[in-house]
Amino acid sequence: MNYSELCIDTWNQLDTSGDLIFGYRTCCLGLNDDDKTDLHIFVDEQNRYHLAIIVSDAITKDIKDPHVNGLRIGLCQYRFDDDRVNQVIDLTCHIGGYLEEFTEIVRQIARAILENGDLPDIAVNEVINSWISFWSNQRKEALSEEDQIGLFCELLVLQKMCGINPSNAINAWRGPLGEKHDFNFTDWTVEVKGTRRKKRIHTINGIDQLKRLYNKNLAFVSFMLCVSDGEKSSNLPSLIESIIQDYFREKPNLVVRFNDLLSAYGYSPMHEREYSKFNIEIIESFFYEIDDTFPKIISDMFNETLNPRVLSVRYDISLEGIQGTDFHQIRWGDYCY
16 A cells, blocks of 8 residues: 555554464555555554564664553564565554554654665664654644744744754753743843734733843844745744754754654644645744843833732734844854854
């Protein structure tokens, strides 16, 4: 079957009459429905779900079991429909509650092998490594459009900062952790906002969200955007993949950290198909240094302490007519250290 059509219902349609002794009845994953490949999926007699990739020269040390609940990876030997015994890289999901995640993992591994030409052991290890952060968050709902926009804008800033120093950039990204400002560097913090309103109006959440932190300077990055399928548009999965390929490809520890932060934000690749349909185009982007003239409300403006029963403050600011610096002209090395 075409690997891209694999879905959670596919497993219920597989022939389960086989067994370990006489061989399993499998379905091949390929680029087309009739392709015969080395990628086999099947359900065994104990109702466990398998992706078995036939290999001839893989050795145990090449395969890394993530040791997470419900997923097992290793080298095995199975007999398939043709009665031959095959050595395979075997991925097994033995808890039905994780089947949705397992299905997406199988699809991504198949894509890496069939579309990108990756070797099976490399494809398995890289996909599993990228999923470790998301596996236990199995029941998370997809992000709303506004949350997707917020994450997209933060990732645009992260991407620029990674061009200076990927490690410093990923360590400074605090938005997913719920801290006051989205990025926190030695002398600067940075708050990022995106809006799809017709005017440059942003919603500020919290009375001190635009207050300088300790003795640090505070910057504000403003994106005006629209939902579009134009040539200049992009989406979360493609932007995330671009950051990983450009800056983290040879740094597995940073990939794990990056995915941990994405997971903390609420992002999961389980919803990748949905996210890839929501395309965003940036119309304008500006950088501001927040000073006394910048529109804001902070607690220092009040003569008296706010009543503790005021639980939250939310307000809008307009940046129409306020001159900022083009986002792409900023020398990020002056800020992200």
